[in-house]
Amino acid sequence: FLRRFLLVFVALYLLPNGKIWKSGLIREPHSHTVEQVRLRCTEGSVEWMYPTQAIRIALEPNLSTSRPATVCIKPYRNSRGANIYIERAEKLELLVNEEASWLGQVYCFSVERPQQAAVFLQASPQQDISRRTVGFQYELLSSEVCRPCNNTELLMAICSSDFVARGFIRRVSHHIGQQLSEVSVAAEHLYRQKSGVFQQEAASGEWQGSLKTLLQCQVRQGNGLFLFTGTEHFGEAWLGCAPRYKDFVRVYQAARAKRKNPCEFPLD
Secondary structure: OHHHOEEEEEEEEEOOOOOEEEEEEEEOOOOOOOEEEEEOOOEEEEEEEOOOOEEEEEEOOOOOOOOOEEEEEEEOOOOOOEEEEEEEOOEEEEEEOOOOOOOOOOEEEEEOOHHHEEEEEEEOOOOOHHHOEEEEEEEEEEHHHHOOOOHHHHHHHHHHOOEEEEEEEEEEEEEOOOOEEEEEEEEEEEEEEOOOOEEEOOOOOOEEEEEEEEHHHOOOOOOOOEEEEEEEEOOEEEEOOOOEHHHHHHHHHHHHHOOOOOOOOOOO
């Protein structure tokens, strides 16, 4: 009788840092019921231990806006035991299977309304579920992420961004499967970075970095000197405001002349 039941962790706990973990449900392994879970945070993480059958995870953040949005998820590298699907227009699209070689990479998809995003986890048949755990991080991004920064946003970006660097675009790579673009940057001056986004080459002294952005932003190769700012998502650097350096200098000097610059920034 006891073999008919399996312990699957699915009750939600909202931690102070916004992370979401799953624990605690007893169910029959041969039941065809899909467990429904609703998450209210705009970012967090999910962990499904001892996966069996299926779980539908609806991302329903408490937002007043109904504008189109983008959801990005990053499966854990050691995630095993279930295939991960995204649900759009009442259809399931395979995101990644448990044997995929790119577990640990970020994948993004667009939704018409931020409250309509859903992820579907389908457990794979297995003899021993005690050694399996499925998990991923997720984050909801505004549709305005691709909009060029105005002067006020630019001035705030140099004060609050996780990284600020001046340099050149070496190349731009597009990854259609992940709906992401990658901007390779060679920085001649690194003003600030939160973690090791940029690494310095011993020979040239130049700082090298790779910045992510959404494919829909249509980033292209550009010549000239830029000021790169941005934030970290999923432990990676994401591009924020990136004006040409000469345009930034003009905006900053005008604001400083009127004493409206929110912070001091070294010009050279």
